[in-house]
Amino acid sequence: MDSKVIVSNRSVLVAKYGSKGLLKINKALDKLKAADKKRGLNTQVIFLDDKVALKKMKGVAVTSAANPKENKLAIDAIFKMLSPSYLMILGASDVVPQQNLDNTMFKPGADDDPIAWSDLPYACNATYSRNPRKFIAPARVVGRLPDLPAATDPAYLIGLLATAANYQSRSLDEYESYFGLSTFSWKKSTQLSLSNIFGNIAKLRVSPTDGPSHPAGLLASRMHFINCHGGQASPEFQGQKGKSYPIALTTKAISGKIKEGTVAAVECCYGAELYEAITLGVDLPICQTYLAQGAYGYLGSTTIAYGPADINGSADLICQYFLLHIMGGASLGRAALMARQQYVAEVGQMDPVDLKTLAQFYLLGDPSIHPVLKAEPEKSASVLAKNADQFARAERRTKMQDVAAFLEKTKPVVAKASVSKLSADAKKSLQNLARLAGLNSTQEFDSFAVKIPAAAKGLGVKVAAAPSKYHVALGVPEVGKSDKVNRAVAVVAKELNGRIVGYRIYEQR
Numbered sequence: 001m002d003s004k005v006i007v008s009n010r011s012v013l014v015a016k017y018g019s020k021g022l023l024k025i026n027k028a029l030d031k032l033k034a035a036d037k038k039r040g041l042n043t044q045v046i047f048l049d050d051k052v053a054l055k056k057m058k059g060v061a062v063t064s065a066a067n068p069k070e071n072k073l074a075i076d077a078i079f080k081m082l083s084p085s086y087l088m089i090l091g092a093s094d095v096v097p098q099q100n101l102d103n104t105m106f107k108p109g110a111d112d113d114p115i116a117w118s119d120l121p122y123a124c125n126a127t128y129s130r131n132p133r134k135f136i137a138p139a140r141v142v143g144r145l146p147d148l149p150a151a152t153d154p155a156y157l158i159g160l161l162a163t164a165a166n167y168q169s170r171s172l173d174e175y176e177s178y179f180g181l182s183t184f185s186w187k188k189s190t191q192l193s194l195s196n197i198f199g200n201i202a203k204l205r206v207s208p209t210d211g212p213s214h215p216a217g218l219l220a221s222r223m224h225f226i227n228c229h230g231g232q233a234s235p236e237f238q239g240q241k242g243k244s245y246p247i248a249l250t251t252k253a254i255s256g257k258i259k260e261g262t263v264a265a266v267e268c269c270y271g272a273e274l275y276e277a278i279t280l281g282v283d284l285p286i287c288q289t290y291l292a293q294g295a296y297g298y299l300g301s302t303t304i305a306y307g308p309a310d311i312n313g314s315a316d317l318i319c320q321y322f323l324l325h326i327m328g329g330a331s332l333g334r335a336a337l338m339a340r341q342q343y344v345a346e347v348g349q350m351d352p353v354d355l356k357t358l359a360q361f362y363l364l365g366d367p368s369i370h371p372v373l374k375a376e377p378e379k380s381a382s383v384l385a386k387n388a389d390q391f392a393r394a395e396r397r398t399k400m401q402d403v404a405a406f407l408e409k410t411k412p413v414v415a416k417a418s419v420s421k422l423s424a425d426a427k428k429s430l431q432n433l434a435r436l437a438g439l440n441s442t443q444e445f446d447s448f449a450v451k452i453p454a455a456a457k458g459l460g461v462k463v464a465a466a467p468s469k470y471h472v473a474l475g476v477p478e479v480g481k482s483d484k485v486n487r488a489v490a491v492v493a494k495e496l497n498g499r500i501v502g503y504r505i506y507e508q509r
Contacts, residue, residue, distance in 0.1 A: 068099045212250045
């Protein structure tokens with residue numbers, strides 16, 4: 001049988017829900033394990049603070065639940081021993097913490113995230129580090145089924161476990177209708193995304209003037225793509241047109257309107273932040289409201305995300321790839337892994353925006369769920385078909401490990417560098433780009449050197465034709481500093497042979 005491992009922390013669950021609450025959770029887990037067995041999955045639960053269990057894995061149990069390094073090393077030991085087809089993290093970040101990767105775009109007053117909170121390292125073979133450059137080669141199928149931070153009643157988590165146990169794969173035609181939502185400012189970018197995924201833009205809603213309420217029929221579509229503004233600890237997404245930031249979607253607006261089986265990809269800043277709604281006394285995050293209503297999967301960002309206004313890049317791309325792989329029949333977890341690998345493979349070099357994008361987007365949901373039905377085998381050959389399916393899955397996992405190894409050895413990645421001595425022409429180019437983005441022409445640029453692995457050179461990568469440095473400016477446009485919501489822009493310029501040869505302007509989602 002293929003294997004699935006569910007990891008959590010027993011002591012934290014007991015502290016939150018008591019022994020009786022943990023008993024209820026374990027009963028829900030038993031039902032999920034039984035359902036998985038019927039699907040050909042051998043599922044086991046391992047508590048990361050269980051010394052006996054981790055000793056069997058030749059690892060060390062977690063003693064400080066909030067310690068990212070201890071949790072990363074414990075999960076690495078489990079992967080090394082068991083090589084599961086799927087890993088599901090059970091609980092929000094107060095149960096199993098997200099990893100504390102350094103934010104390559106951090107700049108106070110423009111990008112205020114010192115840390116890009118991330119589940120990406122759990123999906124990578126590389127050992128613990130806070131450096132996002134170490135995690136450009138994801139190889140593992142991972143997803144997180146969150147409970148509510150600071151909760152005392154396990155009912156929410158038990159409901160999500162029931163959804164996972166009772167899920168049904170459906171035909172592709174049930175996932176070809178969609179709910180699309182965009183700010184007016186990013187309408188062109190969103191239209192490109194919807195065209196790439198669904199082949200049309202007919203269902204796109206734009207804020208302003210659409211929202212926060214939307215037709216129930218559209219919200220009942222099982223595919224959702226959202227490209228709006230989001231904020232910290234906020235149960236709202238905003239639209240934008242000029243200096244107007246109307247409310248585009250809220251937790252209350254989707255209550256009772258999300259259909260079981262929905263899969264969502266959300267570009268918004270903080271669109272998958274698991275904030276403490278109970279402690280703060282505010283509505284649940286939109287992402288957790290989706291899951292509470294039976295959504296199977298939700299891909300979103302923990303922190304400030306980036307994307308262009310009129311073309312596709314960064315957040316646009318990773319969200320597109322995820323939904324396309326779902327429609328191709330992949331499990332939620334494999335779709336997330338393939339989206340990450342595709343994102344790394346298709347950029348020339350991993351620039352600072354790319355590193356943050358890869359780090360911050362993660363999957364909420366049971367990674368083993370297949371929303372879209374695969375081709376049915378002949379009934380008379382069901383046993384053979386099941387064996388063939390398991391063999392095919394093993395082949396896919398091996399291939400994705402190979403892809404990860406190739407990316408790790410060959411992908412050029414930037415690293416912070418001292419400010420370059422630029423030519424007068426290069427300085428003028430950067431000044432012009434700053435003005436184009438609405439920034440002051442005296443805006444400072446940080447420099448990043450491109451590090452090309454030796455293996456890439458051996459494979460014939462034309463080093464001379466690749467950018468040698470990137471220069472990044474991050475600030476709030478002059479025309480936007482009086483807005484109620486100050487959204488920064490990032491200018492990423494490429495340098496080759498002392499000349500600025502390309503650029504991209506990103507806006508904060």
